[in-house]
Amino acid sequence: xxxxxxxxxxxxxxxxxxxxxxxxxxxxxxxxxxxxxxxxxxxxxxxxxxxxxxxxxxxxxxxxxxxxxxxxxxxxxxxxxxxxxxxxxxxxxxxxxxxxxxxxxxxxxxxxxxxxxxxxxxxxxxxxxxxxxxxxxxxxxxxxxxxxxxxxxxxxxxxxxxxxxxxxxxxxxxxxxxxxxxxxxxxxxxxxxxxxxxxxxxxxxxxxxxxxxxxxxxxxxxxxxxxxxxxxxxxxxxxxxxxxxxxxxxxxxxxxxxxxxxxxxxxxxxxxxxxxxxxxxxxxxxxxxxxxxxxxxxxxxxxxxxxxxxxxxxxxxxxxxxxxxxxxxxxxxxxxxxxxxxxxxxxxxxxxxxxxxxxxxxxxxxxx
Amino acid sequence: xxxxxxxxxxxxxxxxxxxxxxxxxxxxxxxxxxxxxxxxxxxxxxxxxxxxxxxxxxxxxxxxxxxxxxxxxxxxxxxxxxxxxxxxxxxxxxxxxxxxxxxxxxxxxxxxxxxxxxxxxxxxxxxxxxxxxxxxxxxxxxxxxxxxxxxxxxxxxxxxxxxxxxxxxxxxxxxxxxxxxxxxxxxxxxxxxxxxxxxxxxxxxxxxxxxxxxxxxxxxxxxxxxxxxxxxxxxxxxxxxxxxxxxxxxxxxxxxxxxxxxxxxxxxxxxxxxxxxxxxx
Ligand SMILES: Nc1ncnc2c1ncn2[C@@H]1O[C@H](COP(=O)(O)OP(=O)(O)O)[C@@H](O)[C@H]1O
Ligand SMILES: [Mg+2]
Numbered sequence: 001x002x003x004x005x006x007x008x009x010x011x012x013x014x015x016x017x018x019x020x021x022x023x024x025x026x027x028x029x030x031x032x033x034x035x036x037x038x039x040x041x042x043x044x045x046x047x048x049x050x051x052x053x054x055x056x057x058x059x060x061x062x063x064x065x066x067x068x069x070x071x072x073x074x075x076x077x078x079x080x081x082x083x084x085x086x087x088x089x090x091x092x093x094x095x096x097x098x099x100x101x102x103x104x105x106x107x108x109x110x111x112x113x114x115x116x117x118x119x120x121x122x123x124x125x126x127x128x129x130x131x132x133x134x135x136x137x138x139x140x141x142x143x144x145x146x147x148x149x150x151x152x153x154x155x156x157x158x159x160x161x162x163x164x165x166x167x168x169x170x171x172x173x174x175x176x177x178x179x180x181x182x183x184x185x186x187x188x189x190x191x192x193x194x195x196x197x198x199x200x201x202x203x204x205x206x207x208x209x210x211x212x213x214x215x216x217x218x219x220x221x222x223x224x225x226x227x228x229x230x231x232x233x234x235x236x237x238x239x240x241x242x243x244x245x246x247x248x249x250x251x252x253x254x255x256x257x258x259x260x261x262x263x264x265x266x267x268x269x270x271x272x273x274x275x276x277x278x279x280x281x282x283x284x285x286x287x288x289x290x291x292x293x294x295x296x297x298x299x300x301x302x303x304x305x306x307x308x309x310x311x312x313x314x315x316x317x318x319x320x321x322x323x324x325x326x327x328x329x330x331x332x333x334x335x336x337x338x339x340x341x342x343x344x345x346x347x348x349x350x351x352x353x354x355x356x357x358x359x360x361x362x363x364x365x366x367x368x
Numbered sequence: 369x370x371x372x373x374x375x376x377x378x379x380x381x382x383x384x385x386x387x388x389x390x391x392x393x394x395x396x397x398x399x400x401x402x403x404x405x406x407x408x409x410x411x412x413x414x415x416x417x418x419x420x421x422x423x424x425x426x427x428x429x430x431x432x433x434x435x436x437x438x439x440x441x442x443x444x445x446x447x448x449x450x451x452x453x454x455x456x457x458x459x460x461x462x463x464x465x466x467x468x469x470x471x472x473x474x475x476x477x478x479x480x481x482x483x484x485x486x487x488x489x490x491x492x493x494x495x496x497x498x499x500x501x502x503x504x505x506x507x508x509x510x511x512x513x514x515x516x517x518x519x520x521x522x523x524x525x526x527x528x529x530x531x532x533x534x535x536x537x538x539x540x541x542x543x544x545x546x547x548x549x550x551x552x553x554x555x556x557x558x559x560x561x562x563x564x565x566x567x568x569x570x571x572x573x574x575x576x577x578x579x580x581x582x583x584x585x586x587x588x589x590x591x592x593x594x595x596x597x598x599x600x601x602x603x604x605x606x607x608x609x610x611x612x613x614x615x616x617x618x619x620x621x622x623x624x625x626x627x628x629x630x631x632x633x634x635x636x637x638x639x640x641x642x643x644x645x646x647x648x649x
Pocket of ligand 2: 529
């Protein structure tokens with residue numbers, strides 16, 4: 001019983017309350033109210049997922065037909081009746097060389113998902129084999145003071161995900177390290193706040209692309225004579241700069257709007273300025289700071305894809321771009337797999353931040 | 369020279385057209401070891417007066433002397449129990465008190481500080497709740513934490529702004545006795561703000577009504593010549609108590625009525641046809 005109470009708490013805490021309903025369905029503890037909940041929280045969402053997939057399927061099918069008709073029509077006008085018949089037969093046979101290029105169906109996307117996973121397994125095995133093959137040689141090279149040979153093969157889809165996660169966390173940390181201290185300082189001083197306000201208001205809406213170009217100008221020069229991974233540096237700095245504004249503004253707002261009662265307590269206890277900041281002002285603005293950080297992380301994840309795409313830095317963004325330019329028969333469905341993965345990870349990151357936010361905030365806010 | 373002295377103190381909030389004259393020509397002197405109560409209606413400026421004395425506010429005009437020195441900012445010598453508890457919600461009961469004790473006695477060891485915290489939390493009978501956060505406590509419990517926090521700093525003078533307002537009668541009585549005990553034991557000076565005349569009479573040496581603002585001033589003082597320790601049950605039969613109580617209540621009723629009739633004069637409506645406000649909002 002005790003365990004289930006903690007389970008309830010944890011799941012509610014993470015905004016995953018529907019799991020509780022699901023559990024009570026299996027343990028048979030469902031009453032009338034619980035059944036309504038079950039309908040609302042489980043049956044309806046699942047039904048809507050099926051509806052979505054159904055609509056998608058039909059939409060994809062009609063787009064496919066339009067595209068196929070167009071292809072046949074084109075063959076007819078350009079090459080005559082015979083060519084049109086060949087084209088029709090070719091499309092019907094499912095030959096990859098003449099498939100209409102359009103929105104892939106759910107089944108195709110699922111196939112691509114499995115292909116990508118298989119591809120990942122292959123590459124992983126390849127890597128292991130490579131590591132075994134070069135183990136002895138590398139040990140020798142290290143002993144001689146040379147750099148070991150590293151695997152330089154193509155990264156798999158899963159590798160790309162982890163690269164993207166690495167970049168987004170680096171960017172998020174950068175945003176945190178810059179925005180929180182500056183936000184606190186700005187929040188403490190009204191004069192400072194009004195003097196840098198214009199700067200914040202101007203930089204906040206600047207598009208990720210422009211940030212990327214700006215960072216590119218600077219980093220390119222600074223890393224001229226070092227062989228570090230400048231694509232990674234450029235993309236994570238751009239992500240950090242794009243996404244830090246929410247945290248900066250929220251921190252400043254939180255610090256500036258600390259309850260007057262708490263300030264009075266600090267005064268009556270005669271806390272020093274440092275103590276006052278760390279023991280009263282920061283704790284009381286933590287909920288707002290974390291709201292800011294949560295927005296920052298989701299913005300970071302959102303702009304990351306665009307930035308990777310532009311910066312040619314490895315990750316999901318460049319995966320999408322390469323697939324798009326590749327134009328292979330399953331490229332479109334791979335792009336859609338990437339879309340779902342991006343969305344899913346974004347959702348997970350947001351839940352994690354919400355959980356942290358709930359642990360630090362003394363007046364609980366429920367997630368949206 | 370009195371322990372605490374207020375000479376011709378005025379307090380105005382805001383400036384120009386937005387100025388509110390809250391306090392006007394306040395004169396008050398409290399001797400060392402005295403227990404003074406100030407009674408007044410809500411909104412008459414009691415909290416403002418308290419914040420002037422504890423150093424959170426500065427008077428617009430006049431001077432406030434504490435032990436002969438002008439009050440500049442807050443001081444550990446003057447402990448405050450705020451009307452709205454003002455507990456830090458992210459700290460537990462124990463941590464709230466500990467934070468205050470640590471500031472008041474920077475030289476004491478951690479052990480000693482924790483002992484003081486435990487002692488005062490026990491005094492307000494909150495030991496079982498020492499690890500709870502304010503939002504898990506009832507209003508009365510929160511106020512008791514605020515009382516413990518202020519008293520644990522062992523200030524020379526205790527300034528209390530309606531400290532027992534949110535408590536039930538029983539807890540209220542207990543805490544009144546605790547405050548009196550601490551005040552009597554170490555001969556502190558105490559200023560109690562209250563809206564309960566009985567509480568004032570039970571606890572104080574003198575009661576001074578604050579005439580309602582704007583421009584609130586202090587009324588004539590009422591001395592309470594009842595021997596200590598006072599007994600609540602016997603108090604009701606005490607002739608002196610009844611007399612003082614009636615006098616104070618009569619005085620308060622009078623100024624209440626005065627205020628009402630004044631209000632009628634001030635707010636008499638001019639005889640004009642109402643304008644149409646449609647579309648103005
Ligand atoms: N910071 C402030 N700015 C402007 N007016 C204030 C401020 N604080 C209190 N007042 C006004 O001063 C009057 C007295 O308030 P207060 O001292 O809190 O009264 P009390 O404690 O007796 O209820 C009220 O009319 C209130 O609106
Ligand atoms: Mg008040």
